[in-house]
Amino acid sequence: xxxxxxxxxxxxxxxxPPPVPCTECSGVCVDLxxxxxxxxxxxxxxxxxxVCRAGTCKVTVTPQGCVSPQIECSDVCVDPxxxxxxxxxxxxxxxxxxxxxxxxxxxxxTYGACxxxxxxxxxxxxxxxEAACNPANASGARCGSGGACDYTACLAGFDxxxxxxANGxxxxxxxxxxxxxxxxxxxxxxxxxYVDAGxxxxxxxxxxxxxxxxxxxxxxxxxVDAGAPACGGDAGPCAPTPGxxxxxxxxxxxxxxxxxxxxxxxxxxxCETNVRTDSRHxxxxxxVCAGACIAGRCNKRAFxxxxxxxxTFGGADAGDGICESAAAGRIPAPRGPFQAWxxxxxxxxxxxxxxxxxxxxxxxxxxxxxxxxxxxxDGSLDNPLNVTEVGTTMQGEAWTGxxxxxxxxxxxxxxxxxxxxxxxxxxxxxxxxxxRWTAVFLQECSRTNVRLYCFEQ
Ligand SMILES: [Ca+2]
Ligand SMILES: [Ca+2]
Ligand SMILES: [Ca+2]
Ligand SMILES: [Ca+2]
Numbered sequence: 001x002x003x004x005x006x007x008x009x010x011x012x013x014x015x016x017p018p019p020v021p022c023t024e025c026s027g028v029c030v031d032l033x034x035x036x037x038x039x040x041x042x043x044x045x046x047x048x049x050x051v052c053r054a055g056t057c058k059v060t061v062t063p064q065g066c067v068s069p070q071i072e073c074s075d076v077c078v079d080p081x082x083x084x085x086x087x088x089x090x091x092x093x094x095x096x097x098x099x100x101x102x103x104x105x106x107x108x109x110t111y112g113a114c115x116x117x118x119x120x121x122x123x124x125x126x127x128x129x130e131a132a133c134n135p136a137n138a139s140g141a142r143c144g145s146g147g148a149c150d151y152t153a154c155l156a157g158f159d160x161x162x163x164x165x166a167n168g169x170x171x172x173x174x175x176x177x178x179x180x181x182x183x184x185x186x187x188x189x190x191x192x193x194y195v196d197a198g199x200x201x202x203x204x205x206x207x208x209x210x211x212x213x214x215x216x217x218x219x220x221x222x223x224v225d226a227g228a229p230a231c232g233g234d235a236g237p238c239a240p241t242p243g244x245x246x247x248x249x250x251x252x253x254x255x256x257x258x259x260x261x262x263x264x265x266x267x268x269x270x271c272e273t274n275v276r277t278d279s280r281h282x283x284x285x286x287x288v289c290a291g292a293c294i295a296g297r298c299n300k301r302a303f304x305x306x307x308x309x310x311x312t313f314g315g316a317d318a319g320d321g322i323c324e325s326a327a328a329g330r331i332p333a334p335r336g337p338f339q340a341w342x343x344x345x346x347x348x349x350x351x352x353x354x355x356x357x358x359x360x361x362x363x364x365x366x367x368x369x370x371x372x373x374x375x376x377x378d379g380s381l382d383n384p385l386n387v388t389e390v391g392t393t394m395q396g397e398a399w400t401g402x403x404x405x406x407x408x409x410x411x412x413x414x415x416x417x418x419x420x421x422x423x424x425x426x427x428x429x430x431x432x433x434x435x436r437w438t439a440v441f442l443q444e445c446s447r448t449n450v451r452l453y454c455f456e457q
Pocket of ligand 3: 081261262263265266267268270271272439
């Protein structure tokens with residue numbers, strides 16, 4: 001008796017772990033699965049002739065047998081139409097896979113709904129949702145052809161690039177090798193990666209000052225990039241341009257190679273403009289040159305007139321007019337007005353010209369004759385000024401009325417004397433680059449084969 005009391009105390013106290021599944025009913029621990037007085041719940045008692053099996057009261061088989069539609073299974077009567085342990089037949093247990101509820105209905109095992117990530121692709125409700133199907137980045141997961149995992153559509157920003165529908169839309173379209181589509185490779189022109197100042201760690205992608213380095217074989221500092229290597233066909237797939245970027249399905253770039261600019265505002269094609277030579281974008285996008293753009297700087301143009309000019313043209317201002325007439329119609333817009341390299345009394349280029357340009361002066365063939373107005377007036381040229389406004393070469397004399405440094409000198413009586421007698425006029429020779437380009441000797445003012453030097457303002 002003492003032993004029994006201790007056992008009851010032990011069961012009531014439900015000390016973990018209990019020896020059997022135990023539920024407290026009115027101060028006593030009972031087995032709701034098998035206790036006919038408490039079958040399935042504390043307050044459910046099985047009727048006479050019934051026993052508790054799996055928490056459900058079952059009719060105990062009597063000598064008369066079970067009443068149809070119940071059948072006898074393991075000494076009790078069950079309804080095979082809805083008994084999950086004897087569904088359709090004794091011992092047929094419903095155990096559908098990956099479902100929220102597995103049960104027996106109309107004598108067949110079935111289920112409520114598939115768990116997330118699983119589908120019933122074989123049409124067999126007994127085994128439940130046997131097919132794992134969780135296509136990545138896709139909507140409408142479904143059973144496809146042959147019961148294979150499939151989907152309805154890719155989510156925005158993703159695509160099925162490997163042709164395997166079962167894994168869904170595995171590729172994010174935000175990389176430089178798949179930018180907006182599976183096959184779109186970003187190859188913006190003349191772009192390069194950011195590199196840290198001084199550290200030389202080419203390949204670092206944090207923004208910073210550019211230091212020396214190389215990019216796909218070409219020098220990137222102070223020069224034109226060699227360009228991306230050939231690709232496609234036998235050369236293999238195209239690699240992205242160094243410095244390429246992709247954002248929102250659009251290609252872009254980190255930084256332009258020096259000498260190039262993204263002047264069209266279209267990041268996709270990179271830095272398409274050569275700002276060293278483009279007169280609409282000279283040195284920087286939007287900087288328009290009236291003259292030529294050379295090495296990223298605007299240049300004024302200069303020529304020696306194709307036609308000879310008599311010394312009686314009437315003064316420096318009239319000489320300017322001759323230059324402008326020669327340029328008009330020969331040099332396309334945009335262009336500035338042209339004035340003559342002429343002295344006349346107190347009028348010199350330094351006092352009369354519209355500009356004393358800080359950039360270069362170039363011939364119409366692009367060759368620089370001086371790097372600035374100061375360079376033009378220091379007694380020498382970088383190259384001879386021997387190209388005319390029509391582009392031909394002209395070796396000959398030019399009226400100047402100036403010394404080698406641009407001061408006023410002999411000028412045929414302010415360009416009114418046309419005789420072979422004094423006053424004479426200073427001339428230069430167009431094939432020279434020392435002071436003789438502007439002051440080689442005094443010439444008779446009656447000469448008919450002397451020209452003018454003209455400079456863009
Ligand atoms: Ca199934
Ligand atoms: Ca795929
Ligand atoms: Ca661009
Ligand atoms: Ca010079």
